[in-house]
Amino acid sequence: xxxxxxxxxxxxxxxxxxxxxxxxxxxxxxxxxxxxxxxxxxxxxxxxxxxxxxxxxxxxxxxxxxxxxxxxxxxxxxxxxxxxxxxxxxxxxxxxxxxxxxxxxxxxxxxxxxxxxxxxxxxxxxxxxxxxxxxxxxxxxxxxxxxxxxxxxxxxxxxxxxxxxxxxxxxxxxxxxxxxxxxxxxxxxxxxxxxxxxxxxxxxxxxxxxxxxxxxxxxxxxxxxxxxxxxxxxxxxxxxxxxxxxxxxxxxxxxxxxxxxxxxxxxxxxxxxxxxxxxxxxxxxxxxxxxxxxxxxxxxxxxxxxxxxxxxxxxxxxxxxxxxxxxxxxxxxxxxxxxxxxxxxxxxxxxxxxxxxxxxxxxxxxxxxxxxxxxxxx
Amino acid sequence: xxxxxxxxxxxxxxxxxxxxxxxxxxxxxxxxxxxxxxxxxxxxxxxxxxxxxxxxxxxxxxxxxxxxxxxxxxxxxxxxxxxxxxxxxxxxxxxxxxxxxxxxxxxxxxxxxxxxxxxxxxxxxxxxxxxxxxxxxxxxxxxxxx
Numbered sequence: 001x002x003x004x005x006x007x008x009x010x011x012x013x014x015x016x017x018x019x020x021x022x023x024x025x026x027x028x029x030x031x032x033x034x035x036x037x038x039x040x041x042x043x044x045x046x047x048x049x050x051x052x053x054x055x056x057x058x059x060x061x062x063x064x065x066x067x068x069x070x071x072x073x074x075x076x077x078x079x080x081x082x083x084x085x086x087x088x089x090x091x092x093x094x095x096x097x098x099x100x101x102x103x104x105x106x107x108x109x110x111x112x113x114x115x116x117x118x119x120x121x122x123x124x125x126x127x128x129x130x131x132x133x134x135x136x137x138x139x140x141x142x143x144x145x146x147x148x149x150x151x152x153x154x155x156x157x158x159x160x161x162x163x164x165x166x167x168x169x170x171x172x173x174x175x176x177x178x179x180x181x182x183x184x185x186x187x188x189x190x191x192x193x194x195x196x197x198x199x200x201x202x203x204x205x206x207x208x209x210x211x212x213x214x215x216x217x218x219x220x221x222x223x224x225x226x227x228x229x230x231x232x233x234x235x236x237x238x239x240x241x242x243x244x245x246x247x248x249x250x251x252x253x254x255x256x257x258x259x260x261x262x263x264x265x266x267x268x269x270x271x272x273x274x275x276x277x278x279x280x281x282x283x284x285x286x287x288x289x290x291x292x293x294x295x296x297x298x299x300x301x302x303x304x305x306x307x308x309x310x311x312x313x314x315x316x317x318x319x320x321x322x323x324x325x326x327x328x329x330x331x332x333x334x335x336x337x338x339x340x341x342x343x344x345x346x347x348x349x350x351x352x353x354x355x356x357x358x359x360x361x362x363x364x365x366x367x368x369x370x371x372x373x374x375x376x377x378x
Numbered sequence: 379x380x381x382x383x384x385x386x387x388x389x390x391x392x393x394x395x396x397x398x399x400x401x402x403x404x405x406x407x408x409x410x411x412x413x414x415x416x417x418x419x420x421x422x423x424x425x426x427x428x429x430x431x432x433x434x435x436x437x438x439x440x441x442x443x444x445x446x447x448x449x450x451x452x453x454x455x456x457x458x459x460x461x462x463x464x465x466x467x468x469x470x471x472x473x474x475x476x477x478x479x480x481x482x483x484x485x486x487x488x489x490x491x492x493x494x495x496x497x498x499x500x501x502x503x504x505x506x507x508x509x510x511x512x513x514x515x516x517x518x519x520x521x522x523x524x
Contacts, residue, residue, distance in 0.1 A: 236474065239416065313470065337381075
């Protein structure tokens with residue numbers, strides 16, 4: 001007897017579902033196998049990391065430098081090595097000049113801080129804070145007694161220094177390698193920029209060449225725009241914050257200004273991280289210097305102008321995303337890749353959007369083509 | 379200057395270059411003062427004499443630049459872009475450092491620091507108004523339009 005009941009899945013769909021399930025199972029099996037050989041994988045990933053980190057850094061810096069080289073070449077300054085040399089000399093002059101002038105001033109501020117203000121902070125934490133403690137002096141005393149009893153502070157301090165040293169020694173060698181290899185790598189990368197692109201393109205199968213090449217150039221454009229814009233904003237905001245802090249009479253304005261510039265790379269959270277140290281310092285050192293409220297207002301105004309006027313104009317529509325998407329990507333990529341994930345959350349999210357939009361455009365174009373080819377009913 | 383269908387005028391690179399050049403000349407002294415202020419150079423040199431030399435330098439640069447602009451007028455008049463985004467971004471950054479430099483200038487001249495916030499707000503509001511109008515009219519960059 002033939003059943004007339006409609007099937008839940010067609011044979012074609014069922015076959016597809018089984019195929020997907022088998023693939024998922026195989027992937028899980030591969031993961032399971034991989035977990036069994038952790039040390040081998042660590043060895044392999046370390047080796048890959050040693051190559052990827054300088055290449056990746058070189059690629060990102062090349063995205064900043066290449067438009068400058070193209071600009072010089074457009075103005076007739078060539079051949080390539082000459083424009084490259086000019087850009088290299090200019091970059092080196094800017095970096096060394098900044099260090100030469102800025103380093104002694106920052107060093108002076110750090111020395112002053114440890115000579116004059118550390119004692120004030122300790123005095124505040126032990127005496128003034130007790131009197132002004134929000135929950136009352138009794139709870140403050142109990143908290144201090146608990147910290148002293150458990151020796152939590154000393155244990156934390158004892159582990160802090162070795163951990164910091166271990167962390168520094170872990171990143172010192174890769175950092176030295178990157179710094180020493182980077183200029184040479186960058187030179188050849190920029191010199192043969194087009195040739196490298198051509199070679200990479202020649203590796204792609206002819207059928208996918210156009211898709212990959214289009215996507216690649218769009219991604220280059222998006223990440224490049226982000227890096228250049230972000231660098232410009234970081235430097236400008238750092239300078240502006242330093243001057244404004246100095247004008248309102250805040251001590252250690254270089255350090256606080258540099259913090260504002262550096263943390264500006266982290267969307268939303270960077271502004272909060274940068275505002276905390278100067279506000280706390282103003283709070284502790286009151287009535288000397290500007291009040292914490294003024295420092296807070298300065299930070300709010302600076303970040304407000306930067307986020308609402310400068311960022312949209314400089315970054316353009318390429319990187320304009322809903323704040324919720326940026327926050328979610330910060331949380332997601334931050335948990336995946338740590339600090340680097342937080343820093344690059346915005347360009348990664350923008351790159352994903354480039355992918356989605358590209359395939360959407362292709363789908364729309366395909367559908368339009370099919371509609372045009374369809375015979376019109378008489 | 380080209381009329382685009384009666385909707386708005388499209389300005390040539392000459393008009394834009396004139397705006398950018400004279401804005402740079404006006405902002406030259408304040409921008410240099412920003413650098414001297416950051417690196418505490420005022421402690422190492424006589425700031426009054428330094429400002430005088432800067433003003434003379436800006437005047438000479440202004441005169442030379444004006445001649446060059448007139449000389450290249452025809453060439454620049456022939457070049458037109460639908461929008462001058464990069465040029466506007468340059469003007470924006472110049473304005474920021476101009477505002478800061480102006481306040482530094484006020485500080486160097488011995489002005490009362492208590493009024494710095496008032497001056498800063500006044501100049502910023504004025505500059506934002508000028509920038510929005512310049513952007514809309516000449517640079518075809520309407521920030522207010524979403």
